[in-house]
Amino acid sequence: MTAIRVTGLRKLFGAVPAVDDVSFEVESGSILTLLGPSGCGKTTTLRMIAGLERPDAGEVRVGDRVVTSAKEGLHVPPDKRRMGMVFQSYAIWPHMNVFENIAFPLRGKRLPAAEIREKVMTMLQSLGLEGLHDRPAPLLSGGQQQRVALGRALVGEPDVLLLDEPFSNLDARRRDEMRFELREVQARVGVTTIFITHDQSEAMILSDRVVVMNAGRIVQEGTPEAIYQRPSTQFVMEFLGQVDQVSARVATAPDGSSRARVVGVDDIEVPLDGSHSWRHDDEVVLMLRSAAVQVRAANGAGGWRGRVLSRIYLGERTEYVVGVGTARIRAFGPTTDLHDEGALVQLDFPPDAIRIWPAARLAEKTREE
């Protein structure tokens, strides 16, 4: 069942569209992530769903209820949308203690005091905040503030939970902990959730579906696996993980199929698929996902071979920079069996770690179209 449907959302800041023609749907009870670099329009999109901004065009539906429609001039105020939200700054009210912060949504509903107390205490317990109910808000740590913000967003049993980069103010350890905790809480409550982040690993861990945005528009949408394995543009591929670029040219093989030949190294060839209409001698870019590239000692000729340019010991594994022709490729190897600088090595990777795009000039042209 579709819980949220966003259609043709657009927001102008001055004459510049911050969000342009954004449409997506969120299944009931699932987590959808809006992923993108800062300034891509993801926060503005979330704020329009929350009712904190009015769109210049488009519509937002929650269940069968239209909450925002630019065409009809309809705008349900944020407090009437039955949503909960965790802000990036947490927005914990500094003049109230923990209990009052969490009880706020319930007090607005005029519930009896005993019921409010019970609900807040249950919430505190489930968030691991027992005993902190009378602590003044300014005395909370970052992680505690985040839990209070989450408790406040959930206590009123909203239809929709909105999370605006909730982990960006936490240190790395707390962040890992809270990601899994959030996933658990969300699954238990079963609330439909829209989550915003610029961190691709967060998106991978938390989402049922991911919407990648750039420059105000949706670039790709799908499950985390689909997006990681089949990025539709160079931008998505680069955004989802460390990538090295290798220049190549299109060459026609004797059997008539097209191949990309790495510039400066004659014997490395990659078969081209039919996703573009390749022409002989066109410049192309090979993009190689570093995380999937393994280093081993060179044996035999052919394949991806190069010399070690530098080596960094990372503890759990070793990172190498390997020169292949004119390109520098990052790759990984075990901490045993080290290769020295200058050594000839072989690079191994699965076929789906490499993707081929028309070179920048052409790529820009296709993007404009």
Added chain:
Amino acid sequence: MATAEGSIGRREGPISRLGRRRSLQLEAMLPLALTALVAALVIYPMGMVVFGTFWSAAPGQPGTLTLENWAAVLSDSATFEVLLYTLAIAIPRTLLALVLATAFAWCIARTNAPCKTLLEGLLVFMFLLPELPWVLAWMLLGAPNVGLLNQWLGALVPGGEGLINVYSYGGLIVLGAARSAPVLFLFILPALLAMDATLEEAARMAGASAWRTLWRINFPLLLPALLASGILSFVVAMESFEIPQLLGTPASIFVFTTRIYDLAYGGHVANFGAAMVLALILLALTGSLIVVQWRLLCGRSYTTVSGRGFKAQPLDLGSGRWIAFGVIFAFFVVFGALPFIVLLLNSFMELSGFISWEMLTTEHWRNALGRDEVLKSIMDTLMVGVAAATLGVVISVLISYVVTRTGWRGRKALDLMAWGPWAIPGLVMSLGFLWAFVWLPIYGTLWVVVLALVARGLPVASRFFTSTMVQLSAELEESARIHGGSWLRTFLRIWLPLLRPAVVGAWILLFVIAVRILDVVVLLAGSGVHMLSVDIFLWTVTGRQEAASVLALIQTALVVVGCVGVRLLSHRALQQSVH
């Protein structure tokens, strides 16, 4: 810059070939010299106020030490009456001003009221307009029965001419609040603008209506700022002199300031001792309130992790937005524009208090501008203004430097002393300087007036420079020192150029304060020195209102020209000055 150089040179001698050693001395001597100077300007006169309460005669007159003054004042029931009346006027005045200022600031910071920049500009402009001409205008507008407003009302409705009387409690409260509201507005507006908008949005997302958010979130968050600025405004109301003197005294309403002035210079036999005791009591009241206010500002701990600073969506007032605009604009018209327009028109009328075509004359202007004493008054005011502003800027820059940029042990005390004049009522300062300098040869010259104004301007200007200096990295100075600059050269070549915008802004501000202020100089300018404000005041109380109006308009023009300069140069300047 030239003046700063001159002053440093004067205090420490010219920089010679031994510059290196001398500037080392200079660096060490400066804090001490500065502290001594500020003590002479702040602590010494206040000490003399204390001394005056125990002296049996007028300042400078032979007398003996006595407890008579205290005994007389404390046993006099009039003392408690004065305290009561002061509070009875200051409290409602402050509350009314607080309500107005908060409503105005709210409309401008947080709603979609139209022309917000214009409205803000008008309120800032009102805050800058000098008080004395304004009060003069209200004497024309709001006198019972014959006042212009009463004449107009009487023409509209039968019996309307009896409606308004500024010589009353109501008049003192309403007009006082109208003067205080723009000042408070300037304090509350930044607090409203600085409030983290996500705190409000979180409340809306948690199901609170706009009104509940206002009451449960915004109001408690704003409370410390409201309280702090409210106390400051209350202190200003207690220190107020022009309004109660010109409007309250004729109706036999006496507050602290007017009672002090009456005792020292009034129609009765002068009773300086009693005046000094009342002055000290007033000083103790205002001083302790300022300490409370300071604590409040320092103790504000409402800081949270800051977000990306989304600007709050302005509240949609619907058609009410035009009502909001209308109310603020009407406030400006009635309490800002009208008095000065009436004052201007009145100065061209044969008979003060009646405005019509048949009475048009330029006689008052020709009379006033042809008189030597008027020209002297203008010249003296300009000279005092220039001297006080220049000296004030030099001293304040040095104070801020010592306080923010050196590790000198006494810097906290210096900062506190420079802050002190906030808490000193203008009239008390005037008395203090009278006692302190009456036996010195500079008494009766421009210099006493200049020194008093420098003291008055210290907190304003040094806040100004301190806030600028803390934003500048210490490495700028350290780098200059490492690369061979002496302390003096570093100060002149690095600090002063960096501070230039603040220097210019503060100079004009101090000049404007010097030109428009009355209470600080009212006892110091007299026979030898003529200040516009004092002449306007004395001529008004001695019934030469037409000539006073002309002087008041000249004073207004000087202030407005100066303020336009400030407005163009620095917006921040306006928000940090109160008087």
